[in-house]
Amino acid sequence: MGDIFSSLGLVVVGIAIFVAVLGALYWLASQLPEPWRERARTAVFIGPGIILLLGLVIPALLNFRYSFLDRDDEWYGFGNYRDIFTNDNNIKVLANTLWWGILVTGVSTIIGITIARFADRMRGEPIAKALIFLPTAISMVGAGIIWNFVYSPKEYGLLNSMLRLLPGEQETKFFLQDPKLFGIQSNYVPGLNTVLIMVVIIWIQAGFATVVISAALKGVPDDLVEAAKIDGATDRQAFYKVVLPYIKGTIITVATTVVIAVLKIFDIIQTMGKGGSFGTSTMANEMYEQAFPQDNEGLGAAWAVLLFVAVAPIVFVNARNQRAMREGR
């Protein structure tokens, strides 16, 4: 019970201090003569936000500088970037991240479209969609443990047990330690372990895609589909030629949102790939591993910059697309 009280106590104290400080400052501002009173009150309202935003802007700028230093904080020029693009392990990380972006985004979006289409107005639609959506709520660490259990080489591993049902002698597979895919081991091809970890993120993201696309489907005007049918379109044609183009904006939103999340994938690699062993590392994971456990902050900073370069244009496309959608309606 002591834990409960100390937790809640800390929470209450933290919030009380914040409110008290802000209240006191606002009161002080109100004591000033005009025009200073209004300016000081504005500063109290926006000041804390500005300070926190500076905590984002200044470190982000410093990070560019750090990316040119080596592990002893000595000037290293573009050395970290050169190391990233010439070292085999790092090329594997870049290729993995690219595959993550393509495969997970593509498959999640397609599953989302498929379920949204077929579940639309079906009996039990809310239940089916809630089941598919559920994994979105849980942590990637929790999800990683759920799937570590499925992929386990022991007798309780679901996937191995299912393979044993196949005819012939089946040897036990160590899925998460298998860096080959169909016997190919290459820096440019993700291993079986990486693909199986991707399945977990598809499992999470497909629910998100389903719910968002499903909402958009319900906004498609009925007469649009009706008109296509009267003109002789089949169900399939009506869906691909009329409905899908109508919800294009939503599909772009879903795809860009999934890419942004996937490029930053970290927790799941820590939980399922033992922090990036067996060729499972990705950019965000490598950023963490280099900067902190390996204590090479320069290299970590360089990975962060590359992540920024990869993510920024997608955030931009996402924002522009959403603005276009808002203005279009």
Next chain:
Amino acid sequence: MTDISAPLPHAVTADSSTDSSKDKVKDETPLMTKVAKATGSGPGKYIVWLIAALWTVPTMGLLISSFRPEDDIKTSGWWTWFGEPGNVTFDNYSSVLSDKVGGQPFSSFFWNTVRIAVPGAIIPIAVASFAAYALSWMHFKGRDALSVFIVALMVVPLQMCLIPLLRLFSSDAFEKLPLEGIPSIWLAHAIFGMPIAIFLLKNFIGSLPSEVIEAARVDGASHMTIFLKIVMPLSVPAIASLAIFQFLWVWNDLLVAKVFGGGARNQPMTYALVDMVGNKGNEWQLLTAGAFITMIVPLIVFLSLQRFFVRGLLAGSVKG
């Protein structure tokens, strides 16, 4: 980045059939049945149910296993439990709660998660609400430029700030502040959540009817009064969505806590679980129960507040 102030499509929750009476009215029009056929759901429904079943099995396996005796978990698959459904125990839960990670019992990691997640959600939203009000209804130089700048900051992934912020937090100037441990995790989450929170709340607060706020100004109400008595009550839906999203984000976070929390003493459950996967990877009686304990709160939030949850997810999905 979706505008949460815009009226959401009514069917945006997975539970669409119950949450909107508009739905039902619409469904009764004969046209709709034709459309349902037009978009085709004949054999498609089997695909949907197949995927729904596939999606549920892994979680169900974990849940069932967490209630099986240790010896059973380690020697047979969870699906064999259906042959002996009486075989249920809570031992795994009690043993994981007292199991030590880095010298701390797992239960203390649970309380750390609570300590981190509640202020981790409240602080950024409180700060962002004030800022969003100022950007919408207070007049000062450079207001519009500042708004644009804040939106632009959403392109910065939090990874860009980890190394410099950690250096700052461990510098001499900061050592004197009482920020070590959990408060520095709060601060980091508040920093990373700021652009999206200000952006979303400004969209909402800025679109409130200006007559209401002008009228209050004319009546002599101060900004603080208008903010607390008019703007906050009207903004409850937007704040609730954002709060739920931010709360779950922080609850489920591993990276920020790992970087800023210091030793195991200040770490959340996600940290303890990753440590257990590394060091006790085959102790499934601990892992299954431990994983389920981390999932309970998000699942409760999900099931009870699904409407807000989806809205928040949509709104905040490009965060960080």
